Amino acid sequence: xxxxxxxxxxxxxxxxxxxxxxxxxxxxxxxxxxxxxxxxxxxxxxxxxxxxxxxxxxxxxxxxxxxxxxxxxxxxxxxxxxxxxxxxxxxxxxxxxxxxxxxxxxxxxxxxxxxxxxxxxxxxxxxxxxxxxxxxxxxxxxxxxxxxxxxxxxxxxxxxxxxxxxxxxxxxxxxxxxxxxxxxxxxxxxxxxxxxxxxxxxxx
Amino acid sequence: xxxxxxxxxxxxxxxxxxxxxxxxxxxxxxxxxxxxxxxxxxxxxxxxxxxxxxxxxxxxxxxxxxxxxxxxxxxxxxxxxxxxxxxxxxxxxxxxxxxxxxxxxx
Numbered sequence: 476x477x478x479x480x481x482x483x484x485x486x487x488x489x490x491x492x493x494x495x496x497x498x499x500x501x502x503x504x505x506x507x508x509x510x511x512x513x514x515x516x517x518x519x520x521x522x523x524x525x526x527x528x529x530x531x532x533x534x535x536x537x538x539x540x541x542x543x544x545x546x547x548x549x550x551x552x553x554x555x556x557x558x559x560x561x562x563x564x565x566x567x568x569x570x571x572x573x574x575x576x577x578x579x580x581x582x583x584x585x586x587x588x589x590x591x592x593x594x595x596x597x598x599x600x601x602x603x604x605x606x607x608x609x610x611x612x613x614x615x616x617x618x619x620x621x622x623x624x625x626x627x628x629x630x631x632x633x634x635x636x637x638x639x640x641x642x643x644x645x646x647x648x649x650x651x652x653x654x655x656x657x658x659x660x661x662x663x664x665x666x667x668x669x670x671x672x673x674x675x676x677x678x679x
Numbered sequence: 680x681x682x683x684x685x686x687x688x689x690x691x692x693x694x695x696x697x698x699x700x701x702x703x704x705x706x707x708x709x710x711x712x713x714x715x716x717x718x719x720x721x722x723x724x725x726x727x728x729x730x731x732x733x734x735x736x737x738x739x740x741x742x743x744x745x746x747x748x749x750x751x752x753x754x755x756x757x758x759x760x761x762x763x764x765x766x767x768x769x770x771x772x773x774x775x776x777x778x779x780x781x782x783x784x785x
Contacts, residue, residue, distance in 0.1 A: 503761035510765025557702035672733035
């Protein structure tokens with residue numbers, strides 16, 4: 476934030492913007508939300524009686540998770556986080572063109588991730604895995620489905636910021652709005668970091 | 680109050696090149712995670728290694744991309760307190776479902 480912007484920052488009892496405090500509190504609640512979904516998945520892990528199962532190996536046989544494809548989607552989401560932080564850096568410097576570019580790139584990478592998720596969900600469904608098939612299907616689709624919903628909301632948010640920046644520009648004094656969107660996006664990314672490790676990489 | 684805000688806001692922020700370097704590091708860690716998944720010899724240490732690597736990625740994104748490292752400590756408290764509670768809840772549930780001691784008798 477520039478010196479002028481800081482001088483005009485709101486006076487609060489905590490010395491920090493209310494919006495930022497509130498949003499970090501919200502992210503704390505999201506930790507509980509995703510924590511409960513992950514806890515449920517982990518609790519029921521390995522308890523499915525009938526297939527399809529997530530991983531290879533006896534006694535269950537072949538697994539349904541596609542690690543190479545999900546690795547690529549994980550890389551895409553990580554790259555989108557980089558694009559988001561570059562968008563914020565550009566906005567804080569008052570570079571309107573770069574802000575638009577990086578916001579657009581972040582949303583673009585988010586859409587690619589969602590495409591991978593859609594592909595994965597349809598493949599799993601065609602291979603016999605559904606919400607009601609077994610414990611793995613239920614917990615997997617609820618967990619990754621809610622994550623995908625969060626990514627979708629994030630993409631819409633970023634595209635909205637992109638449109639606002641294109642029409643009237645987001646001044647440096649209002650870069651907090653981009654920062655808040657960035658916090659949401661990075662949170663979605665770190666949730667995926669946890670999901671990718673616990674669900675995909677750690678075998679039963 | 681304004682001086683406090685000024686002091687808090689003008690501390691060094693990472694440059695775009697720093698963010699790119701961090702992005703590269705995160706990509707490398709992800710590549711390592713996926714690689715060790717396919718190495719049979721690593722199966723014995725796969726789980727702790729994956730947990731450590733993902734924790735490093737997690738904290739790197741939280742600390743640098745989400746600016747917790749550079750921001751006032753109140754944000755860290757608002758985030759890590761619920762995170763630790765949620766993690767504890769997960770561990771307790773896994774214990775209750777017998778994930779850590781599968782051969783223990785009730």
